Amino acid sequence: MLHLSERERISILMMRGWGDMKRSYANVVTLFNATFRRDGSVKDRDRPGRPATSTTEDRSLDVILSFMENPHQSSRSASLELETSDRSVRRILKINKFHPYKVKLVQELNEDDPDRRVEFCEQMMNLLITDPVLLDNIVFSDEATFQLNGNVNRQNCRYWSDTNPHWMREDKTQYPQKLNVWARIVGDRIIGLFFINGNLNAQNYEQMLRNDICPAIRAVKDPNYDRTWFQQDGAAAHYGRNVRNFLDGEFFDRWIGRRGTIEWPARFPDLTPLDFFLWGYLKSQVYKTKPGNLEELRWRITQETEGIPREMIRSAVHSFYNRLGYCQEVNGQHFEHLL
Numbered sequence: 001m002l003h004l005s006e007r008e009r010i011s012i013l014m015m016r017g018w019g020d021m022k023r024s025y026a027n028v029v030t031l032f033n034a035t036f037r038r039d040g041s042v043k044d045r046d047r048p049g050r051p052a053t054s055t056t057e058d059r060s061l062d063v064i065l066s067f068m069e070n071p072h073q074s075s076r077s078a079s080l081e082l083e084t085s086d087r088s089v090r091r092i093l094k095i096n097k098f099h100p101y102k103v104k105l106v107q108e109l110n111e112d113d114p115d116r117r118v119e120f121c122e123q124m125m126n127l128l129i130t131d132p133v134l135l136d137n138i139v140f141s142d143e144a145t146f147q148l149n150g151n152v153n154r155q156n157c158r159y160w161s162d163t164n165p166h167w168m169r170e171d172k173t174q175y176p177q178k179l180n181v182w183a184r185i186v187g188d189r190i191i192g193l194f195f196i197n198g199n200l201n202a203q204n205y206e207q208m209l210r211n212d213i214c215p216a217i218r219a220v221k222d223p224n225y226d227r228t229w230f231q232q233d234g235a236a237a238h239y240g241r242n243v244r245n246f247l248d249g250e251f252f253d254r255w256i257g258r259r260g261t262i263e264w265p266a267r268f269p270d271l272t273p274l275d276f277f278l279w280g281y282l283k284s285q286v287y288k289t290k291p292g293n294l295e296e297l298r299w300r301i302t303q304e305t306e307g308i309p310r311e312m313i314r315s316a317v318h319s320f321y322n323r324l325g326y327c328q329e330v331n332g333q334h335f336e337h338l339l
Contacts, residue, residue: 059088060095063088114331116265116266117332120262120264121332124262125324125325125328137187137224138186138228138317139185139229140231140274141274142275144180145179145181146179147179148291149290178294179195180195183278184213186220191220192216193302193305194212194213201240202236202239206246228251230254231257231264247260270327270336273317277316282305
């Protein structure tokens with residue numbers, strides 16, 4: 001238990017506004033002065049009814065200070081340390097508007113990544129300002145891995161606070177496993193899913209582009225195919241000379257990627273609708289119950305994709321422009337906490 005003087009407790013309560021974040025510092029000072037003149041103390045008046053045992057001001061302050069000092073601890077560990085029940089700890093946290101926030105996993109950035117991200121955002125924003133309908137003519141593409149055992153378990157990654165700290169933890173590895181899926185989004189449509197057997201390489205990726213992907217895009221975008229832009233990230237399979245030559249011939253100066261007309265920065269998944277929307281949405285639906293085998297997993301992915309409303313897809317695509325601005329606002333650093 002934390003032992004503080006009355007003066008120390010008053011200082012902490014004044015800084016916090018005692019659970020009311022809308023009060024200004026001046027308002028809190030006025031409140032405490034008025035209470036002291038009236039009662040000769042800043043403690044709450046005795047309330048009628050059965051007195052609380054573990055949620056008195058002293059006990060409440062012990063709990064709050066404990067979580068201010070260590071916001072990553074669990075309510076159970078705090079209850080053991082403070083010799084009170086877990087239920088009382090949770091009640092105190094709830095009264096004081098503390099919530100358990102889960103960690104957000106993001107990719108680690110290299111030293112020069114922020115500058116490249118800002119440069120890309122400036123280029124794209126200028127293009128979108130010049131051509132207001134361009135956003136509906138960009139084909140965003142990406143691959144994702146779906147595992148039978150589901151998503152990363154973040155149950156034990158929590159942060160107790162009365163405001164969302166937007167806590168993020170960098171995930172340094174992205175190893176393909178189990179079932180690899182490739183998809184693309186344009187406007188308000190998801191144009192097909194491709195389930196890839198084994199690892200994607202430059203040879204089979206070029207064949208996908210030539211025989212499946214581009215014909216499907218043409219079928220959707222005709223007669224505006226000559227205004228369509230193609231986007232891909234910098235994965236090794238996308239960087240093959242044969243792939244780049246094909247894209248140069250198919251889209252001329254209208255493709256975004258590694259060594260494309262516009263360079264796609266490395267480690268930039270927070271900008272494509274597939275990364276920040278599609279894959280997360282699909283996994284939240286697919287893994288509601290654990291798939292029994294890969295065939296069931298494949299069937300669920302297909303069914304859930306077909307059921308996504310087109311307005312939801314369009315909304316995700318149109319948020320691309322706002323994300324360009326957020327990225328510039330934080331000078332190319334992670335910006336998910338601004339959304």
